[in-house]
Amino acid sequence: MRIYLAGPDVFLPDAAAIAAAKKEICARHGVTGVFPLDPIEDAAATAAPQRFMKIYLWNEAHIRSCDALVANLTPFRGPSADAGTVFELGFMRALGRPVFGYANAAANFRDRTLAFLGEAARPRREPDEWEDAEGLHLENFGLQDNLMIDGGILASGGRIITRAVPEALRWSDLSAFEECIAALASARQN
């Protein structure tokens, strides 16, 4: 079983070390981790003149080659997960394969958005409902992120694992990641 390892981990200064650690966890559970930066042959990517398009097509080919996806949904420069990761999650869901997510952050989406907006958040007339300074509503379903993310993961048969870890460890702690891998590996055996 090949698992695509989606996440903003690619932006880390030690991306190669995180990739190796994630792959080692996958191997320990009898599955193969595929990191976005892994080398891959793809004719369309070879033909693409622009670097960003090559990377896009490599990632798309990696995802298509995998049986499942595990996304690092730890909030990234705002209340939501990294945009590239979310794109890949939607892509894999549409392929009909299991998608899992984990986040090293315990607060739910509404509370993170409130913290992000600070003074700019305004209460609505309805109890416990909020909007931003421009009147745009804050989703309030007690979910990990925008409902399309939680919904897509659950609809695929996947799970979302969250962990409260010290902020300094949120890009390196892999215990929630390992729980996703263990769930996928054990589902395959049943």
Added chain:
Amino acid sequence: MRIYLAGPDVFLPDAAAIAAAKKEICARHGVTGVFPLDPIEDAAATAAPQRFMKIYLWNEAHIRSCDALVANLTPFRGPSADAGTVFELGFMRALGRPVFGYANAAANFRDRTLAFLGEAARPRREPDEWEDAEGLHLENFGLQDNLMIDGGILASGGRIITRAVPEALRWSDLSAFEECIAALASARQN
């Protein structure tokens, strides 16, 4: 031709008015706009006990029923587009149908991220390369958003239209949206 109208427009206080305005533009170009909040029958959604899951499944059914998608990529509570919109973009790309995006913001992704990080951004040794306070790199391809978004749109045959509009009008100005619809409608006729 049915076009799914993805975007954080659903959170606007006047979401119904924006939906009507977008559908009117679609009709003028001879295509049908499908708004996420439009009513739809879906057996799985009917069976789902939770409200958020019903909404997820309705949106997924809407997307599957459409021939193309136009996403409002105007930055939403951070440097990137709304996470739900990005999920839907990846989903439609995986279905192999055209996806277009527009944004009422002219700055590119790197510059928006630099503005978002402010003092927390640090220059790297390489010229014109930046990282955040935790060392995570800032994508620097001159794109509209994370490369998966731009790449997915271009790989699908779509386009990204950006417009510098006054900030107060960024949720209501539909000229970039109309340019996407016109491009889709005219491609269908050729």
